[in-house]
Amino acid sequence: MKKTLTTRFLTLGLATLAASSVAFAADDHGGPVVPKPYTTGATLTKSVQASITPDKAIDILKAGNARFAANKPLRRNLKAQVQTTALGQFPFASVVGCIDSRAAPELVFDQGIGDLFVARVAGNTVNPDILGSLEYAAKVAGSRVIVVLGHTSCGAIKGACDDVKLGNLTTLLEKFKPAVAAASTPGERNSHNHAFVDEVTELNVKQVVARIRSESPVLKALEDEGKIRIVGALYDTSSGKVAWY
Template sequence: MKLIAIVFAALGSSGLALAGDDHGGPAIPRPYTTGATLTKAVQAGISPDKAIDILKAGNARFVADKPLKRKLKAQVHTTALGQFPYASVVGCIDSRAAPEVVFDQGVGDIFTARVAGNTVNEDILGSLEYAAKVAGSRLVVVLGHTSCGAIKGACDDVKMGNLTTLLEKFKPAVAAASTPGEHNSHNHAFVDDVTELNVRQVVQKIRDQSPILKAMEDEGKIRIVGALYNTSNGKVNWY
């Protein structure tokens, strides 16, 4: 805890535009406009539930193949010295499941942390704590996806270099699944169950291993939720 406080203090006084240049002063909340570049005032007006609604609307546009026509280069210039994302997403490295794409988001809208199997470790937890406590993110989403290679590898007890240690993180979900039939990647229902269990377990792990985020959720300042992206139709389901 002391180390995190020291890091936050150092970042805040370094002059670096790492997560926005001005996080110290209060902001008068302003309404959110779909597709507009986020400011501190607009971020301040977004509740955790509103953040979920924004992501749901973005995914609906993605599924309908009607993404917003953003001027991304203009957003690059607008956010050059500061950013005020409203949500953080822990996603998988899978090339089909990029959060900014499947949620139809622009530059400066969401923080993303990606690792095979959408799990967390101390580095990702620290990043999420920074995003919420310092940078003002209102939501943490653990985004799993169907047909996940990491989950399949864990189901098959794959051993390969450093991947072996990573796949061990999914073994609790593998052990908890009670799907009928053989418990390996050939059983698609089993893989689906393990995938969902893993998302739910990672959500709980965030609460258990980050007192900062747990306290913020208990106080209603953020929400920590799970979601699952379907690689067949592009739709995100929430739980």
């Protein structure tokens, strides 16, 4: 009798586990997706990602930055998030940021593991590799917004303003020359003129946003269909706050 009961409980437990696995698979691995409400700080699943609109994605980032700037980040169990996301990821946003050590998007927007796709390069610019990565993030993996995140006091922008020449950096800095040429701030047109650098920084962000639309028909089509938004933002290294364009 005892053996029979043990067998029955074991069978029931395996059946429950199997049902749970099927539900998880349907939710996060290709099956039917039923949108579930987003909860601040929760690890993203495909169902939760499906409930996030492009505008909601921006609101989540804005709320996260407000927490960061106020020095009130969420307390997350990062180890648990590592385990939860081990077999799949469903980020709600993609960020093109600078390599600057002060402007890590995950920290600036107070997000956890599995929340953001991030591409970082000096001057937060794009090339075919980054555009391809963004296309994957949006078209395949379901990211809802692309943020081009510039920041104040950017060394790459200053280098372009000063026409710096240094190995491969020379070619990279050429990407920012259109923003330098378009800036109209009076005074010296170099890094000693902080207002000039600020204007070039902002113009570069806006030009990169425009380049994403013009150089990626895939992303342009997704934005035209309302499936994603492509926006610019500027992180202030003094205050920790992000301004949006």
